Amino acid sequence: MTSREVDSRSELAKWISGTHVFPADRAALLKQAQSEGAPDEVLDLVRSIPDRTYENLQDVVDELG
Numbered sequence: 001m002t003s004r005e006v007d008s009r010s011e012l013a014k015w016i017s018g019t020h021v022f023p024a025d026r027a028a029l030l031k032q033a034q035s036e037g038a039p040d041e042v043l044d045l046v047r048s049i050p051d052r053t054y055e056n057l058q059d060v061v062d063e064l065g
Helices: 004-016 026-037 040-049 057-064
Strands: none
Touching: 004 040, 004 057, 026 040, 026 057
16 A cells, blocks of 8 residues: 555545444445545545445445555
């Protein structure tokens, strides 16, 4: 994993971790990130994950690889 990928995942965690959104599908995660004012890079990451239910942040990170 590149340092950019690590930074992106850290940024993702900042916008969707610690929320009461889980379990959540891609649409719910995207809505949460948008409501928190996440930057485009984070929104793009969320849009890139398959549309399924994620149990927690680690589940999302695992999906991203």
